Amino acid sequence: MKEKKMLIDIVNYNNYRNTIRCIKSLKNIIDDKESIDFVVVDNNSSNNSVECLEKEFKNDGNVFLVQSKTNNGYSKGNNLGIQYCSKQNNYKYISIVNPDTYFDQNVFEKILPVLENDDELSMASCSVIMNEKWDIYKQSWRIPSVSEFVLKRSLLSKKTTAPLVYKCYKGNIVQTEVIPGSFFVIKYNDFRQVGFFDENMFMYNEEIVLGKKLKSIGKKAIVDLGSYYYHNHKSISKSEAWHNYRYNFNKALHDYDISYKTREYVCKTYYDSKGLVALKLINLSNYLMLYIKHLVSYLKV
Numbered sequence: 001m002k003e004k005k006m007l008i009d010i011v012n013y014n015n016y017r018n019t020i021r022c023i024k025s026l027k028n029i030i031d032d033k034e035s036i037d038f039v040v041v042d043n044n045s046s047n048n049s050v051e052c053l054e055k056e057f058k059n060d061g062n063v064f065l066v067q068s069k070t071n072n073g074y075s076k077g078n079n080l081g082i083q084y085c086s087k088q089n090n091y092k093y094i095s096i097v098n099p100d101t102y103f104d105q106n107v108f109e110k111i112l113p114v115l116e117n118d119d120e121l122s123m124a125s126c127s128v129i130m131n132e133k134w135d136i137y138k139q140s141w142r143i144p145s146v147s148e149f150v151l152k153r154s155l156l157s158k159k160t161t162a163p164l165v166y167k168c169y170k171g172n173i174v175q176t177e178v179i180p181g182s183f184f185v186i187k188y189n190d191f192r193q194v195g196f197f198d199e200n201m202f203m204y205n206e207e208i209v210l211g212k213k214l215k216s217i218g219k220k221a222i223v224d225l226g227s228y229y230y231h232n233h234k235s236i237s238k239s240e241a242w243h244n245y246r247y248n249f250n251k252a253l254h255d256y257d258i259s260y261k262t263r264e265y266v267c268k269t270y271y272d273s274k275g276l277v278a279l280k281l282i283n284l285s286n287y288l289m290l291y292i293k294h295l296v297s298y299l300k301v
Helices: 016-029 049-057 073-086 108-116 146-151 188-193 206-216 238-247 249-270 276-300
Strands: 002-012 036-042 063-067 089-097 121-130 167-170 173-176 183-187 220-231
Touching: 002 016, 002 073, 016 036, 016 049, 036 049, 036 073, 049 063, 063 073, 073 089, 089 108, 089 188, 108 121, 108 183, 108 220, 121 188, 121 206, 146 249, 146 276, 183 188, 183 220, 206 220, 206 249, 238 249, 238 276, 249 276
Parallel strands: 002 036, 002 089, 036 063, 121 220
Antiparallel strands: 089 183, 121 183, 167 173, 173 220
């Protein structure tokens, strides 16, 4: 098998335009293009994503397209791409990239040398500019305690952010525990050692679990605050939210169920079921709040 420096892994679902834009932006900033491969995993898109991606990259030998017959979510989708390409090449690093990100500077030349020169470091990223805003609380965070993990899911709780203090690693680079899943680079051998992403999780909390697993093997993570990427994460206005509570309530319940089941799984598996009773009680109160919002939506819309 060939020795390659890095595999950039992107999961696509009905989002081929952003995926193409993201890959093109990455190719524009990367100098050593032959040592880096891309894999796009299409998570059973319901539009013409596969056809458009095939057409766009049919003559590019460094871009691989993997089609999944089902929508497996974030974790399994990313793992599928890694497993597919790892059968053909040996990679030193894996980079997980969301399709709605964009790069206009070579962030890899900033963070890869740091990972290369420290065996204790496993994962790295850089600053994220989300929806044209830079927020320090979006850059990374610590592994939440049991109470933080459980209470954060209450729809009744006031959303507050705990003071965030970074340990300086070197210059603009700081040490952290949890890095956003929209973009990071991780050493392949460390990722393999912790079992890659936990495929029992469809969506949400993957970053926390990965942070806990890396910490369990004595590995650390860093963020370079001196470089950046863009994350154009789709958000909805308050009026759109109220519209969904009234006209798309079943979908709102479905999305909440996915979020809760993932958090329940993480609580059982990675927090030794501590706080599980409280989480179940919060779940009941959340359901009550969702139905109240559904009723109130008839007055709002």
